[in-house]
Amino acid sequence: MENIDDEYRNYWETNTFLQTEELDCYFDESMSVSYEYESSSPEGMQSSSSPPSKNIVSERNRRKKLNEKLYALRSVVPNITKMDKASTIRDAIEYIKSLHSEEKKIKAEISELERGIMTSSPNSANSEVITSCCKRKRTKMVRCHDPIEVIELRVSNMGEKTIVVSLECNNKRDTIIKLCKAFESLNLKIITSSINAFSGRLFKTVFLQDDEDDENDLRVKIEDAIAALNNPDSPMSY
Amino acid sequence: MENIDDEYRNYWETNTFLQTEELDCYFDESMSVSYEYESSSPEGMQSSSSPPSKNIVSERNRRKKLNEKLYALRSVVPNITKMDKASTIRDAIEYIKSLHSEEKKIKAEISELERGIMTSSPNSANSEVITSCCKRKRTKMVRCHDPIEVIELRVSNMGEKTIVVSLECNNKRDTIIKLCKAFESLNLKIITSSINAFSGRLFKTVFLQDDEDDENDLRVKIEDAIAALNNPDSPMSY
């Protein structure tokens, strides 16, 4: 008959005790012990009077843990607008989203940097301005996407493991640099090389020693390297 | 065996006696009836049974909102281990931390890339290996910090606004690229240019048209551009 009475009395006891005295931290150890006994009391008891004590303390711990987690979340998220629980989570979400977009930007930027080269011509067609990154002083950078337009590529074996590469292409902005990067990426044993610019064209001649590849293999390698540089999506993972 | 219960009951009595006299009205009818017992308040009205419904529904909404926020948090955090509330927050924290360290890494990487140039030689001295970035397939990249070692730089006016630049330097890894970058950054009106590599040296010759600068001005410009490339701290913000 006193079931509900007892329950709610118990509710009230602990509740007001905790809320008014704010003894939360002391409760965990010292009090929980005193709560312990009586839980193994005879079965005939009003089932509600004793068992909750176990649950109460564990529930308390659960809430405590969860709040600590929330505090930790606050600590790793900058720009927390309010100390609100919901606001904390909302800010965390927005922060993660902003980090995601940053990540995207940076990825693009890195692949740009990996593949390509900066130039100082803001008016160059087929280029874009990207402001980067991560809240440091934003440096304006202009990237040029003009591909290497190969007009002629000759790879000829001169005997004695010596191969001569002769390449002619249009001389757009940064073409020289890309060309150099393409050849650098192949790790060739270069004996001597020259690049000449004339009449809107680039002429590159390379003498190199190659013990492994024949003409065709090397030709394919060079073509692949150039293609990789021309492909904007390539991470240029060399 | 009701010792503790009794103690707390006493506590409750005195406590609530002192601080709350008006709380009765919040219990809905069924409760307040059995609860009515010794309310010290003479006004022990059970006037309510309708007002709590307002609070209940708003509290329900609050919980609902908060849970939705948690779901949203789950949706922006990959690698959620458990659907637990606490686990969600914990995973979010760890995820943010990992993003922070990623960001740090990437910042370093970008400043490397901005200043320097990549090479494919893992054995090159004065270089470092950096593994990048963002959980995509980690590409090993090696950066070369070898500066341009200028042996001789001649800038001579040939009349008719035509200037000839002749530069000789050691041919280290990426020196060609850096050299090209340095000259590209100057936005010169190049008539024809050539680069030749021989005997560990690089020989670059440039014919250009310059309506503004004289020999010395252009020479200083070239030296500055090369110095900027050699300076690791320069953001190369051209």
Place this chain on the structure above:
DNA sequence: TAAAACACGTGAGGC
């Protein structure tokens, strides 16, 4: 079956 996670209604307190 016991423990853990959760949703609920509720009073306290801040604004």
Place this chain on the structure above:
DNA sequence: TGCCTCACGTGTTTT
């Protein structure tokens, strides 16, 4: 005042 956030104890569900 009224609204909102929070912590609490409790019963139910999940593991």
